[in-house]
Amino acid sequence: NKNKFPLTLDSLMYFFVALINNPYYIAIKKQLHRVYKCLFINPIRNGKNLASYFKNNGQEVYALIEIDKIKDLLKSKILTDEKEEFSPNIYTKYFFNVDQVLESGIAFDCIIPGCESGVEVCDYLCHKFGLDGNNYATTDYRRNKYVMQEQLKLNGLAYAKSKLVNLAAYKKITPADLTGFSFPIILKPATGTGTKDVYFCYNIEDINARLAQVEYGATNWTFSKTTHFVIQEFIQGTEYALDFVVHRNKSYIIVVSKYFKNFKVENRFLTTESVFLSPDNTEFSQLIEYGKKVLKTLGVSNGAAHLEFISNGENHCLIDIGARMRGGGDPWFYSKVYSIGLMEAIYDKYINNGRNLKNNVLLKYGIHIALNTSKSGIFRGLTSNEKKRLAQLPLLKELTLYPKLNQPYKKTTDLLTSIGVATIIGEVKKEVSKTAREIHIILKNHIGDWYENIPSDIDHCK
Known part of the structure; x- marks a missing residue:
């Protein structure tokens, strides 16, 4: 009403002063400009x-x-x-x-x-x-690979049959210890990570030889002491990795990827290529929903979670979980192939109270390559011809080689002994696959010829 509240300079100033002193306005302003x-x-x-x-x-x-x-x-x-x-x-x-x-x-x-x-x-x-965090009383569900599988079993979910070996009491594994198991068998640290000291064993002699090499109480990559190993059944199938961000028990799928493995290096469980897929594809709906059940079963109620599954049609079995952001590769990569990047989603959970979280959508096709080498050697640098050929690959967005010039590098046996990474991003699946093959061929003198076993083919991945 203009008669009661004339729009004069004084009235506008009065309104402005009243607004900035309003406790609701002050609270909103603090929230908007708050530094966490x-x-x-x-x-x-x-x-x-x-x-x-x-x-x-x-x-x-x-x-x-x-x-x-x-x-x-x-x-x-x-x-x-x-x-x-x-x-x-x-x-x-x-x-x-x-x-x-x-x-x-x-x-x-x-x-x-x-x-x-x-x-x-x-x-x-x-x-x-x-x-906001995950229940400290259930940390072992997510950290101990034996407890993890037992928890899945207790809750009626698929599990990998496992046996815990206490290295302090270890003498030798006998056939009686392996009742119910069949070879090949997986041997892994109970609290390890990064495929370090994970072995594929074909017989009981393999198991005992590997365990005999383990240093009891040594510090592993999780900064904890190695005291127990897990003997676990080998499950065959296609391996997928799902990355969720969870906000107060509500889960959002951010990344779906398919793993290809390199069986020529010593550790056959090393991921050689990760092909990134679309979370909104109905082909993965059942796997994603199953992943959400696993999150609840293992007590993940907040934060990032990286889950690895072996899938056979409609049957899925969790192999490992990390209640943290996915490791390996360039984390900026995800924002280039998805509508929201993994770091952006984690940031939104903690800083924006999860307001912008939603299930993700694939925008471009992408492959992440771990450059595992089947031999040790001295890094002499890339030749001028190799550099020229790599420069002619427009879909190659990143290539990082870890060894320094004229320094030795080891044969790849685990995640930290890969000699580099490459990322490929494009809008045409066939061209992305072709680029991956070209990188393997160009770098053959540095990584060996194991790439011949890797399909580098995402044409079948929707």
Whole structure:
């Protein structure tokens, strides 16, 4: 009503002052401009990239690096220089043990695992700070590969038959220990990661020979001590990986990929190629819904989760789960092939209260190649001809070779001994497949001829 409230300069000023002093307006403004305090637990590799993403988007990032647990890894060069691995310039502050975090007096807004080694501590600290996290009482469901399969079994889901071996009490596996198993058999650390010390055993002699090589109590890649191994049945089928982001028990599918393996290297479980597929394809609907059941069964209620399945038609069996962001490869890759990237989805869960989370859609076709080598050698660099041929591949978006010039490299036996990665992105499936084959051929002198067993063919992947 213009008569009661004339639009004068004074009335507009009165309205403006009343607005900016309104408690609801103040609360909304604080929320919009709020800087979150985000603690990352052992952020290496992709976890470090995730922390950088949070920082680049205006958040305050901290890191807990359990340095006492990883001294052995640094000494053995499994991890490289501390500064290179953890990039201290990213963080507002470093902590080196859990007590320092608890005594810091900082009111963290979110706590996020930076890799598999951060999962258990993350669960514990989320519990202590009263933050969104996964139940600390059920961490073993997600970390211990024997307990994981037993939990699936107890809840009526498909499981891989498993037997736990305590290395402290180990003498020799006998035929009686393997009642109900048939060869080949998988041997793996109970709390391992990255395919480290995972073996394919054809007979009982293989099992005993591998166990005899294990150093009891050695620090593994999860920064824990190796005390138990799991003997597990080998399940054949097609291997898929699903990546979810879970917000307060509601799961969103972000990535669907199919794995191809290289059987010529020592560790036949190494993924050689990951082909990225469309989550909205009805072909994967049943697998995705089954993945959601697994998440609930294993107690994943918040955060990122990476699940690996063996599938045979309509039957699916979980092989492993990581309650953290997917490792391996360039994390920026996902935002180039999907409508929302994996890091963006994780960021939205913690910073935007999951407001923008939704099931993902494939925009372009993509293949991620792990450059595993079937031989050891000295890296002499790429020849001018190799560089020229690679430069002629327009769909090759990234090629990273890890060895330094004139430095030795090892035969690939696990995730950390791959000599490089390549990513291919394009709009035509046939051209993406063709580019993958070309990369294998061009780099034959560096990686060997194992690529002949890899189809590099996504024409059949919808």
